[in-house]
Amino acid sequence: VPEPLKGKEVVMLDLGMLIAGTKFRGEFEDRLKAFMKEIKNAAGKLILFIDEIHTIVGAGAAEGAIDASNLLKPALARGELHAIGATTIREYQRYIEKDPALERRFQPIIVEEPTIEDSIAILRGLKEKYEMHHGLRISDEAIVSAVNLSARYITDRFLPDKAVDVIDEAGAARRLESESIPKDIDSVRRDITRLEIEKQALIKEGAKAKATSRIKEIDKKLKELKSRNDELSAKWKNEKVKFETLHGLRQKIEALRRESEVAEREGNLERLSQIVYGELPSVHKEYDVFEKKNFAKKNKDASGYLKESVDEQDVAAVVSAWTGIPLNRMLESESEKLSKIEDVLEGRVVGQNDAVKAVSAALRRSRAGLSDINRPLGSFMFLGPTGVGKTELARALAEYMFNDEKAIVRVDMSEYMERHATARLIGSPPGYVGYDEGGQLTETVRHRPYSLILFDEVEKAHPEVFNLLLQILDDGRLTDGKGKTVNFRNTIIIMTSNAGSHYIKTANIGFGEDSGEEISKVARDSYQGRVLEALKESFRPEFLNRIDEVVVFNQLSRADIKKIVDIQIQKVEERLNERGIKVSIDEAAREYLAREGYDEEFGARPLKRLIQKLILDALADKIIRGEVRDGGKIRVNMRSGKLVFSK
Numbered sequence: 271v272p273e274p275l276k277g278k279e280v281v282m283l284d285l286g287m288l289i290a291g292t293k294f295r296g297e298f299e300d301r302l303k304a305f306m307k308e309i310k311n312a313a314g315k316l317i318l319f320i321d322e323i324h325t326i327v328g329a330g331a332a333e334g335a336i337d338a339s340n341l342l343k344p345a346l347a348r349g350e351l352h353a354i355g356a357t358t359i360r361e362y363q364r365y366i367e368k369d370p371a372l373e374r375r376f377q378p379i380i381v382e383e384p385t386i387e388d389s390i391a392i393l394r395g396l397k398e399k400y401e402m403h404h405g406l407r408i409s410d411e412a413i414v415s416a417v418n419l420s421a422r423y424i425t426d427r428f429l430p431d432k433a434v435d436v437i438d439e440a441g442a443a444r445r446l447e448s449e450s451i452p453k454d455i456d457s458v459r460r461d462i463t464r465l466e467i468e469k470q471a472l473i474k475e476g477a478k479a480k481a482t483s484r485i486k487e488i489d490k491k492l493k494e495l496k497s498r499n500d501e502l503s504a505k506w507k508n509e510k511v512k513f514e515t516l517h518g519l520r521q522k523i524e525a526l527r528r529e530s531e532v533a534e535r536e537g538n539l540e541r542l543s544q545i546v547y548g549e550l551p552s553v554h555k556e557y558d559v560f561e562k563k564n565f566a567k568k569n570k571d572a573s574g575y576l577k578e579s580v581d582e583q584d585v586a587a588v589v590s591a592w593t594g595i596p597l598n599r600m601l602e603s604e605s606e607k608l609s610k611i612e613d614v615l616e617g618r619v620v621g622q623n624d625a626v627k628a629v630s631a632a633l634r635r636s637r638a639g640l641s642d643i644n645r646p647l648g649s650f651m652f653l654g655p656t657g658v659g660k661t662e663l664a665r666a667l668a669e670y671m672f673n674d675e676k677a678i679v680r681v682d683m684s685e686y687m688e689r690h691a692t693a694r695l696i697g698s699p700p701g702y703v704g705y706d707e708g709g710q711l712t713e714t715v716r717h718r719p720y721s722l723i724l725f726d727e728v729e730k731a732h733p734e735v736f737n738l739l740l741q742i743l744d745d746g747r748l749t750d751g752k753g754k755t756v757n758f759r760n761t762i763i764i765m766t767s768n769a770g771s772h773y774i775k776t777a778n779i780g781f782g783e784d785s786g787e788e789i790s791k792v793a794r795d796s797y798q799g800r801v802l803e804a805l806k807e808s809f810r811p812e813f814l815n816r817i818d819e820v821v822v823f824n825q826l827s828r829a830d831i832k833k834i835v836d837i838q839i840q841k842v843e844e845r846l847n848e849r850g851i852k853v854s855i856d857e858a859a860r861e862y863l864a865r866e867g868y869d870e871e872f873g874a875r876p877l878k879r880l881i882q883k884l885i886l887d888a889l890a891d892k893i894i895r896g897e898v899r900d901g902g903k904i905r906v907n908m909r910s911g912k913l914v915f916s917k
């Protein structure tokens with residue numbers, strides 16, 4: 271502490287309390303004058319702190335009364351008052367700068383956001399306070415992880431505030447978990463309750479043979495579940511007793527520390543020495559021995575339910591919950607799933623191996639934490655003729671990432687053909703209609719930072735739209751109409767286009783219908799260069815240069831269409847299964863659909879229309895007439911060149 275500041279006392283001005291209950295004119299001024307007189311009489315020993323200092327402008331002013339700022343100005347000018355105020359830059363500009371006399375009384379000091387290293391040091395200083403509050407130990411890895419993850423993924427707040435909140439929430443979650451029934455015990459108890467209810471319902475039914483055998487099964491299961499419940503509950507209660515004992519010792523240490531501080535302030539040196547040299551070391555030793563015996567690292571996995579400390583996994587779970595970005599360490603099941611992502615996507619998108627490999631690599635890179643932190647997770651331009659699976663691949667990827675193909679942020683670029691429509695993406699500028707609503711793209715990404723954005727039919731948009739996309743693709747950020755920066759660094763961006771697709775169609779002429787891979791290998795060399803040249807004619811070089819990968823989709827062969835028939839029929843079967851109707855379509859019928867639904871120019875969409883016309887329409891007719899009922903079966907076969915339906 272600097273020498274001139276030693277012995278000074280900081281007092282805070284509570285404007286709310288000063289204004290509260292001031293019914294008559296002059297009452298507020300009297301209170302404030304009395305407050306200032308008290309500070310003046312302290313002869314420079316008091317430093318006044320005014321939080322949200324912009325509130326003094328206009329505070330207490332009504333019908334000609336003087337506001338707080340005008341009452342404080344003379345005292346500040348004469349040096350009778352030493353004051354520190356705190357406010358934001360925006361509110362300083364809005365309130366303080368409008369009153370030059372008040373602005374002149376204060377020296378503005380810009381308080382910058384602390385660095386990651388400084389924030390870690392701040393959190394280490396607060397660590398003990400939060401450990402006592404939650405009754406848990408907070409590991410140093412958790413503190414470092416909280417600062418790093420919040421700095422990278424929580425973009426609308428500042429350090430150290432956001433990192434402190436993350437640690438606080440992680441500690442609260444861990445403490446709440448320790449006081450709640452564990453999930454597996456709760457699951458066992460729910461199963462017991464469900465089976466007890468079922469058993470009582472069967473007993474009421476009477477002594478039917480089926481009911482009697484089911485009651486015996488239930489009794490056997492109940493016996494197993496009750497035994498399991500007793501075993502798990504005993505284990506949990508034993509751990510809880512140990513946990514509460516440790517928490518009690520920690521509270522005892524904190525109480526002794528507080529008592530030692532009081533004794534030091536009061537000059538009670540005898541009591542201070544008893545605590546510091548006798549009681550505190552004894553309780554510390556007891557705490558350390560108990561912790562090593564019951565909560566050592568080697569026993570952490572074996573102990574099962576209760577964790578005595580907050581670690582980096584707990585912190586990652588909190589940041590994931592805030593942002594929706596999967597940050598927790600990958601489980602073996604997810605790791606295995608990611609290694610087989612190509613198989614999952616190829617199950618829905620047929621004949622487009624290059625495109626599947628490109629998006630799979632981007633997803634693996636992001637989950638492994640190797641993506642460039644200043645750019646989106648991946649940006650792709652999908653090129654190819656209509657109906658070959660460009661949009662379908664984006665939907666398949668969204669279903670893989672979010673378990674819902676509708677979780678995709680879809681921007682139909684045909685809606686942005688006019689220049690003025692571009693403003694809809696980022697929001698209208700000030701003074702225009704719709705300013706308060708925000709941008710359609712920026713608002714969606716602000717609320718869902720981990721998302722897949724599909725810019726469909728991108729060549730149909732006005733060229734001005736691509737100027738907006740430059741910042742997203744290069745820096746992973748975009749400023750909306752209100753001046754707020756939106757983070758796009760956790761998004762995957764996919765753009766689809768038909769540019770140059772006529773070269774793909776002409777390149778396949780002359781090859782056999784069923785040559786499959788041969789077509790793609792030979793034709794690719796001839797058409798890929800021309801497709802990319804066509805792309806350069808449609809888009810500016812600075813836009814194309816920022817895209818991670820341009821993927822050219824192949825035209826579908828007859829072999830691909832046959833695989834798509836199986837996928838589409840599976841969807842039909844799933845739809846009918848919801849009503850309990852089982853449908854079986856033989857191989858000859860599938861061959862017929864593949865043959866009739868193959869259209870080189872339009873891809874897989876004509877096949878979808880054909881299945882709707884020949885199968886779904888006929889089935890709908892039979893269901894409405896009552897020929898096919900819920901729970902029924904129906905077969906689809908080929909006879910005399912036509913599809914025939916039979917039970």
